[in-house]
Amino acid sequence: MVLSGTALVVGEDPRALGGLLDAEGMKVVPVPSISEALTGLEAVPFDVVVLHAGDLSNAGPLGEVIKKFEEVPVVVATSEVAKAAVEAVKAGAADFIEVPCEREAVSYVIGKVLSSRVADVPPQSEPAVSGLLGDSKAMRHVLDVVRRAAG
Secondary structure, three states, X not given: OXXXXXXXXXXXXXXXXXXXXXXXXXXXXXXXXXXXXXXXXXXXXXXXXEEEOXXXXXXXXXXXXXXXXXXXXXEEEEOOHHHHHHHHHHHOOOEEEEOOOOHHHHHHHHHHHHHHHHOOOOOOOOOOOOOOOOOOHHHHHHHHHHHHHHO
16 A cells, blocks of 8 residues: 555654555654644644554653644554553544564554545445444444454
């Protein structure tokens, strides 16, 4: 999948994740801290923010980014998949990426997030889930996160 757009990659070493996005066709702006990310988001329009966070037990910084820049989806990259995915989604993240990450996984997640900004159309062949009500975008996202975390 070839991606397009501009990604703000935040973390101690944003070059690794940024390199994967760059290889997929995105323009990447790496920054080492959330404060620089907030400044960057105010200065330049970005299509997605990728936040590399090793421990999201306190999602304060992530919540701050999401709250201040609601129109820009935030994807969390973490090695603590199950716990961090729940925390990230609770904080309002658009999705998560497991670290260390593979190019295909990064491309899939970022492509999905970018395409959801363009068109909010429900998937055509989503199987029914027994016992759950609703087919909202939020419910589809929760089901997707649960499937990926369980997989």
